[in-house]
Amino acid sequence: MSSGALLPVLILAIMVLTFGALLIVGTGLLGPRKIVKSVAKEMPYECGLPGQETKDTKVSVRFYLTAILFILFDIEIIFMYPWAIQFMDSLKDGSGGYMLGVMGVFVLLFVVGLIWEVKSKALDWK
Numbered sequence: 001m002s003s004g005a006l007l008p009v010l011i012l013a014i015m016v017l018t019f020g021a022l023l024i025v026g027t028g029l030l031g032p033r034k035i036v037k038s039v040a041k042e043m044p045y046e047c048g049l050p051g052q053e054t055k056d057t058k059v060s061v062r063f064y065l066t067a068i069l070f071i072l073f074d075i076e077i078i079f080m081y082p083w084a085i086q087f088m089d090s091l092k093d094g095s096g097g098y099m100l101g102v103m104g105v106f107v108l109l110f111v112v113g114l115i116w117e118v119k120s121k122a123l124d125w126k
Contacts, residue, residue: 065122076110 090099
């Protein structure tokens with residue numbers, strides 16, 4: 001790869017970094033200043049009762065685990081859509097069997113992961 005081919009990429013990277021730095025500096029200089037007048041004014045209003053601030057959260061770790069697993073399997077479906085479109089073209093080219101095998105291995109890994117999750121009771125909320 002020649003250095004001439006990388007020049008547009010370097011120019012774009014410099015422009016993006018410069019623009020990002022200008023945004024950060026600009027908001028710091030031009031943005032409103034937050035002035036804390038009193039502690040009572042900064043507390044959240046809870047129907048006239050004094051605010052109760054707790055430092056510990058009671059959210060279960062299983063909630064985060066379920067969210068991560070949802071994202072993982074959602075990304076799997078996102079990868080399957082472009083594969084399906086490309087698979088139709090590869091059938092015409094004669095490489096459809098290879099593409100089907102690759103996706104089969106991909107899906108097999110996720111099915112094995114799902115079986116492991118069920119057996120390890122990662123999805124149980126009890």
